[in-house]
Amino acid sequence: MKPQALPEPAGWRPPRNWGRIGWPALWALYRRELLRYLRIAPESLGGALISSLLFLAVFTLAWPDRLQLQPGVSALVFLAPGIAGYALFHNAFENAAFGLLYDKLEGMLGDILMAPLTPAEILCAYVAAAATGGLITGSAVLLVLALFMPLPLPALLPVLAFAVLGTLFFALLGFLTGMWAEKWDRYAVVDTFLVMPLGMLSGSFFTPAILPETARWIMQVNPVFYLIDGFRSGFTGVSEVSPLFGFALGLVLTIGLGALVWRLLRRGWRVQS
Template sequence: MSLPVPRVRRFPSAINGRGLWTLFLRGFTRFLRFAVEGIGGTLVSALLFLAVFVFAWAGDSGPVPGGSFPAFVAPGIVAFSLTLNAYGNAAFPLIFDKLEGMIGDMLMAPLTPGELVAGYVLSAAAGGLITGAAVLAALSLFVALPIPDPLLLLAYAVLGSLLFALMGFITGLWAEKWDRYSAVETFLILPLGLLSGTFFAIETLPPLGQQIIQANPVFYLVDGLRGAVIGYSDTSPGLGLTVLAGLTGLFWLIAWRLVVRGYKIKS
């Protein structure tokens, strides 16, 4: 009795939707598994940031006319929490898969390089968005945040999450050990977040300092979220969205090209 000849599976479209969804769920489920530490720890850090800077600020008025200091720093704390979480959600699983030898299973799956990048990045960005939303909700309990433009808030949050998830993915490809992941977080991600105008108005800086801060992409994320949450921003929404969208597209191309080349994931 002859065995049936195996047939090559045909996908209904150019995109392997089932495989992409499976990879997304794999990353998102891993995020949910550690949600208590990831989201809970981020909430505690955000509230501590708010408390320290509010206690350190003398008076009720903030750096901008008509606004309180807690309301001024709250959007920056949300941006800081969102980006740091999205970065870690992308870098940590990829490094873990490489060190444990599971990256080979990903490479043998019927997924294109673009689908592989999308699976890791989209799940990481979703985790970052959930964490940012949780921080925003927690801060709203202590600070009056009117949120005059929810759609603009969503647009900036999505672009910020995708951008830093892509940065985390590229870091995960480059890092061969955990110390490299920590080095990028310490010497790049944290400085970008802290030196972004989160806790100060750029008008208080000298001209050179303002130019340096405006070269930081996180500045546009913080400024855009601040405009969407309290109605005050230093730049136009169009400029911030353009900068973030352009950088997100650039980092997507870099990540895709690195996977196509098999950079540090193929022997």
């Protein structure tokens, strides 16, 4: 016997159809994450600005006069993009990791996992907001540094391209850290033992030429070196390796990392019990 179809109750509406991408939800989550960044901006942005200026001051005072790290580039012009690049990338990492881990530890992540959002949309919203925050911080740092020193900008394209690529890479790394960590201590471990050494020893503040021949591989295997080098080439016009190669490498790594994080999020690794 064929079961009879029940009559639809009054006021019944079919489930909403979002289409391929749930734009309203994606936008809402992105906006929420960006508002979080803006809410804590006095500390994160203020701290980044102060530490960047301190680095500039301290290097200027500690350096012997007329030092050149790259041919034809004054030490300060070499240094400023390194400082800004480090601030940019590190802030993107912090934003993504902090946002996700805070939501997870406070038990709010369930609200986001329950909402009609696909894993790809959740990942995009968090990562895009973290990258936007990083770009805001980086731009602010560059502007403030430019107040204290002449900062040429011969090529805008590499600066923008590497800034966006680098912040996306670090935001993905931050998201992965947020997924993996179960407490704040774990986040501090990743920040202290992975992100800070990668960022600081990447050539933000020196060139591989300064290292002995046998130790240069340490920089050459560090993906951040290519990102910083390309980012800086927009300011100085000089680069250690071809910016195109650096960009391609960074793009491959970012896409690979993105795919990995997406797969983990889809499985609910360490975010769904």
